[in-house]
Amino acid sequence: MIYEGKSLTVSLLDDGFAELVFDAAGSVNKFDRQTVSELDEATQALKGRDDVKGVLVRSGKSAFIVGADITEFTDLFSKNDDEILSWVGKTSQVFDRFEDLPFPTIAAVNGFALGGGCEMTLACDLRVADTSASIGLPEVKLGLMPGFGGTVRLPRLIGSDNALEWMTTGKDRKGPQALQEGAVDAVVAPDKLRDAALAMLKDAAAGKIDREKRRTAKKAPLSLNKNEATMSFSTAQAMVAAKAGKHYPAPHMMVETVKNAAGLDRDGALKLENEGFVKLAKTDAAKAQIGIFLSDQLVKGKGKKQAKASDKAINLTAVLGAGIMGGGIAYQAASKGQPVVMKDINRDALDLGLKEAAKILGKGMQRGKVDATKMASTLNAITPTLEYSTLKDADLVIEAVVENPKVKGMVLKEVEETVADDAIICSNTSTISIDQLAGNLKHPERFCGMHFFNPVHRMPLVEIIRGEKTSDATIKAVVAATLKMGKTPIVVNDCPGFLVNRVLFPYFAGFSKLVLDGADFAKVDKVMEKDFGWPMGPAYLLDVVGMDTADHAAGVMADGIPERMQKIGNDPVTIQFNAERLGQKNGKGFYEYGTDKRGRPTKEASQDAYGLMQSHVADSRDFDKDEIIARLMVPMANEAIRCLEEGIVDSASEADMALLYGLGFPPFRGGIFRWIETIGLANFVEMADKYAHLGPIYQVTDGVRQMAADGKSYFA
Template sequence: MIYTGKSLSVSLLDDGFAELVFDAEGSVNKFDRQTVTELDEATQALLKESGVKGLVVRSAKSAFIVGADITEFTGLFAMDEAEVLNWVANTSQVFDRFEDLPFPTVAAINGFALGGGCEMTLACDLRVADTTASIGLPEVKLGIMPGFGGTVRLPRLIGADNALEWMTTGKDRKGAKALAEGAVDAVVAPESLRDSALSMLKDAADGKFKWEARRAQKKAPLQLNKNEAMMSFSTAQAMVFAQAGKHYPAPHKMVETVQKAAGLDRDGALKLENAGFVALTKTDAAQAQIGIFLADQLVRSKGKKQAKAATKEVKLNAVLGAGIMGGGIAYQSAVKGMPVIMKDINTEALDLGLNEAANILGKGMQRGKVDAKTMAKTLNAITPTLDYNTLKDADLVIEAVVENPKVKGIVLKEVEDVVADDAIICSNTSTISINQLAKSLDKPERFCGMHFFNPVHRMPLVEIIRGENTSEDTINAVVATTLRMGKTPIVVNDCPGFLVNRVLFPYFAGFSKLLIDGADFVAVDKVMEKQFGWPMGPAYLMDVVGIDTGDHAADVMAAGIPERMARIGDDPVTVLYKEKRLGQKNGKGFYNYGKDKRGKPTKVAAEEAYSLLAPITADTKDFDAQDIIARLMIPMANEAIRCLEEGIVGTAAEADMALLYGLGFPPFRGGVFRWIETMGLANFVELADKYASLGPIYQISDGVRKMAAEGKSYFA
C-alpha cells in the first residue's frame, strides 16, 4: 500500500501500475477538506514511490465523486476574501500537483462525477466512463463557478463553446454525450470499467496514447484566433443574458473568466478562476442558492425519516373529483406507478379528468419525453368510476371537490362510510381548516390535508396539513405516498390558508391597496417580475390562480384572521369578479387572453379592467420600484414570520422551500426568510416601520423586533 487515508487509498498493482480509490466513510464520496488534504498526501506519496508507470483513479462506491461538501461552504464563505482566496488557491494547487504526476493517469468514472468530482477527472490525462456515469459542473446552481480548475481544463479539452454551455447551464452529461463532445475517451459497461481503464492506462504507458500532448494542451492557452474568440464569447454572453438575466451573476462571471483566460497558460488562467470564484462567494445570489441547497437537503431528510417511520403501506390511491385538479393528481399517481381510482358524479367530469391526464402525456410525447408505452401504462393505471363502492379497497383517498366546506364535509363523510377502517382520508383544500373538515368524520385521526398546487404535474410542492387530531402514523404514510408520487412534502399545522396561501394573501392585499392608491397593475407586474424576480407579477398571478378563487379565498382568510386580513373595501379583485372577469379560465381578468395568428397565447392589459377600476382607485401615478417591492413583500414576510412563531411551519428553511416550490419565489433570493436575512433583520424592522401606518399586515411582530435587537438569525 502506497497511501491509506479515511477517504482514499493508493495501492501498487502488478507491472508497476497503481490505483487510487476514493472510498469515504459516508455513503458517497465528497471533496471535503479532509479528502482534499488526503489527495495531496497521496500525490506526494506517489512521487516518492519509484517505478510507478501509471495511475488509475476510481471509486469503490456507486458514484465516483458527487462534488464538494456543500455543508462546509457556509463557514468557508463567511471568511474574508483573502482567506477564501487562500483556501481555493491552495485547493486548486492540489489538483495541479496531481495533474503534474510524472506518469499517465486515467479516471474510471461511474455514477455521478459532479463539480469537484468532474474536476478530478479533468485533472487526469484520460477518462473512461461507464453507462451509469453522469458528468458535469453544476456549480452555477449554487451561484458560484468551478473553483478547482474546471474553467481552465474543460475549455481546453472540449472547446470554449461546449465548455461554457456545460458550465453556464449546470447540466450534466451521460457517458455517450460526454464522449461525443470529447470530455471522455471511452464508454463501457459497468462490469468492464476497471479493466478498460487499466487497459487504456497500459496503452498510454506504452506510447499508444499521446498523454503528454493531452496534458500539455490542458496547460496551454486556448487555441482560438481573434475572430473565433470574438464569435465564441459574444455568442456565450448573449445566450447567458437571455437565459439567466441580470439576477444570476455566476454564469456571466464564467464567460468573463474563460474569455480573459483564453490567452493564458494554466497557472495564469487558474489565478483568474480563483479570483472569480471568490467574488461570487460574496454575492447575495450565492448565499441564497447555497441556502436553498441546504434547505432542500433538510426537507428531503425530514421527508425520508417520516416515510421510513410509516407503518401503513399505500398501494392504491383514489381521487374524488375529476376536474383539472383531480385529473392532475390522478395522473401524478399513475405516472409514478401507483394505481389510482378517479371518482366523480357524472361521466362528463370523468372525461375531463382523463383528458387532463391524456393532455399532459400528449404534450410529453410531442417533446419526446414520453413514449406510447408510457402513455398507455399511465392511462391504464387510472380507473374512472361513478360508484363509491369502488373505493372500498383504496388505501388513501384524496378529496378534490369544490372548495366549499359544506360540500367537502358531506363528501368526506360519504367516503368514510365506504373505505376500510385503516384507510387514510385527505382533503386537497387550499384554505379550509382541516380541524373544521375533520368534524365530519368519526375517525379524525386518519384525516389530514394534502394540498397540491396547480398545475399538479409541474409544481413540486405538496403541503401536508396536520389537524389537531391527526395521528403521526397518518402523517408518515401521507409523506411516504407524496414522495412516491414524485413530490416534495412539507408538513405544516392547521390554520386558515395553512402556510403558502396564508403568506400569499397578505401579498395580494398589499397589491390591492397599491392599486387603490393609484398604481398601474402593469407597472407593478413589471417591477415584481423584472426587478424582484417573481415568474409572474401579482395581477398576472391572480389571473392564473383565478379571480373567483382569489375572491373566495380572501373571504376565508378574512373570516379566519380578521385582525389582519379583513376584507378591503372596494377590493379591485372583487370588482373584477363581480363583472365575471375570472382570469385565464375565461380569458379575461386584469389581462385579456387569446391567441395570435400562429396560435400562440397572447396576454394584453385589459382596457376593460382599467375602466372598471377607475371609480375605486386614485388617479394613476408612478411609484418607485423599491416602494412597490416593499408594499408587497413586507406583508408576505410578516405573515411568514408569524407562521414560524406560531409553529405552523417547523423551520425558516422549510418555509423558504415551500414558497420556492409552491409559488416560484425567486431562487436567487433564496426564499422569504433568506430575503429578510440578506437585508438584515434590523434593516427589515426599520423598513417595515416606515409602512406601519398602512395597516396591520405591515406591522411586525414583537418576536422579530426582539430578534433584530439581539442580533439573532433565522438560520442559526
C-alpha cells in the same frame, strides 16, 4: 500500500500500476477539506515512487465523487476575500500537482462525477465512463463557478462553446454524450469499467496514447484565433443574458473568466478562476442558492426519515373529483406506476379527468420525454368510476371536489363509511380548516390535508396539513405516499390558508392597496417580475389563479384571520370578479388574453380593467421600485414570520422551500426568510415600520423586533 487515509487509499498493483480509490465514510464521496488534504498527501507519496507506471483513479462506491462538501461553504464564505482566495488557490493547486505526476493517469467514472468530482477527472490524462455515469459542473446552481480548474481544463478539452454550455446551464452529461463531446475517451458497461481503464492506462504508459500532447493542450492557451474568440464569447454572452438575466451573476462571470483566460496558460487562467470564484462566493445570489441547497437537503432528509418510519403500505390510491386538480393528481400517481381509482358523480367529469392526464402525456410525447408505452401504462393505471363501492380497497383517498366546506364535509363522511377501517383520507383543500372538515368524521386521526398546487404535474410541493387530532402514523404514511408520487412533502399545522396561501394573501392585499393608491398594475407586475424576480407579477398571478378563486379564498382568510385579513373595500380583485372578469378562465381580467395570427398566446393590459377601477382608485402616480417591492413583500414576510412563531411551520428552511416550490419564489433570493436576512433583520424592521400606518399586515411582531435587537438569525 502506498498511502492510506480516511477518505482514499493508494495501493500498488502487481504489474506496477497504482490504484487510487476514493471511499469515504458515509454513503457518498465528496471533496471536503480532509479529502482534499489526503489527495495532496497521496499525490506526494506517488510522486516520490520510481516503481509506479501509472495511476488508475476510481471510486469504491456507486458514484464517483458527487462534488464539494457544500456544508463547509457557509463558514468558509463568511471569511474575508483573502482567506477564501487562499483556500481556493491552495485547493486548485492540489489538482495541479496531481495533473503533473510523472506518469499517465486515468479516471474510471461510475455514477455521479459532479463539480469537484468532474474536476478530478479533468486533472487526469484519460477518462473512461461506464453507462451509469453522469458528468458535469453544476456550480452555477449554487450561484458559483468551478473553483478547482474546471473553467480552465474543460474548455481546452472540449472547446469553449461546449464547455460554457456545460457550465452556464449546470446540466450534467450521460456517458455517450460526454464521449461525443470529447469529455471522456470511452464508455463501457459497468462490469467492464475497471478492466477497460487499466487497459487504456497501460496503452498510455506504453506510448500508444500521447499523454504529453494531452497535458500540453490543457496547460496552453485556448486554440482560438481572434475572430473565433469574438464569435464564441459574444454568442455565449448573448445566451447567458437571455436565459439567466441580471439576477444570476455566476454564468456571466464564467463567460468573462473563460474569455479573459483564453490567451493565458494554466497558471494564469487558474488565477482568474480563483478570483472569479471569490467574487461569486460573496454575492447574495450565492448565499441564497447555497441556502436553498441546504434547506432542500433538510426537507428531503426529514421527509425520507418520516416515510421510513411509516408501516402503512399504500397500494391503491383513490381520487375523488375528476376536474383539473383531480385529473392532475390521478395522473401524478399513475405516472409513477401506482394504480389509481378516479371517482366522480358524472361521466363528463371523468372524461375531463382522463383528458387532463392524456393532455399532459401528449405534451410529454411532443417533447420526446414520453413514449407510447409510458402513455399507455399511465392511462391504464387510472380506473374511472361513478361508484363509491370501488373505493373499498383503497389505502389512501384524496378528496379533490369543489372548494366548499359543506360539499367536502358530505363527501368525506360518505367516503369514511365506504373505505376500510385503516384507510387514510385526505382533503386537497387550499384554505378550508382541516379541523373543521375533520368534524364530519368518526376517525379524525386518520385524516389530514394534502394540498397540491396547480398544475399538479409541474409544481413540486405538497403541503401536508396536520389537524389537531391527526395521528403521527397518518402523517408518516401520507409523507411516504407523497414521496412515492414524486413530490416534495412539507408538513404544516392547521390554520386558515395553511402556510403558502396564508402568506400569499397579505401579498395580494398589499398589491390591492397599492393599486387603490394610484399604482398602475402593469407597472407593478413589471417591477415584481423584472426587479424582484417573481415568475409572474401579482396581477398576472391573480389572472392565472382566477378572480373567482381569489375572491372566495380572500373571504375564507378574512373569516379565519379577521384581525389582519379583512377584505378590502373596493378591492380591485372583487371589482374584476363582480364584472365576471375571471382572468385566464374566460380570457379577461387585469389583462386580455387571446392569440396572434400564428396562434401564439397574447397578453395585453386591459383598458376595460382600468376603466372598471377608475372610480375606485386614487389619481394615477408613479411609485419607485423599492416602494413597490416593500409594500408587497413586507406583508408576505410578516405573515411568514407569524407562521414560524406560531409553530405552523417547523423551520425557516421549510418555509423557504415551501414558497420556492409552491409559489416560484425567486431562487436567487433563497426564500422569504433568506430575503429578510439578506436585507438584515434590523433593516427589515425599519422598512416595515415605514409602512406600518398602512395597516396590521405591515406591522412586525415583537419576536422579530427582539431578534433584530439581539442580532439573531433564523438559520442559526
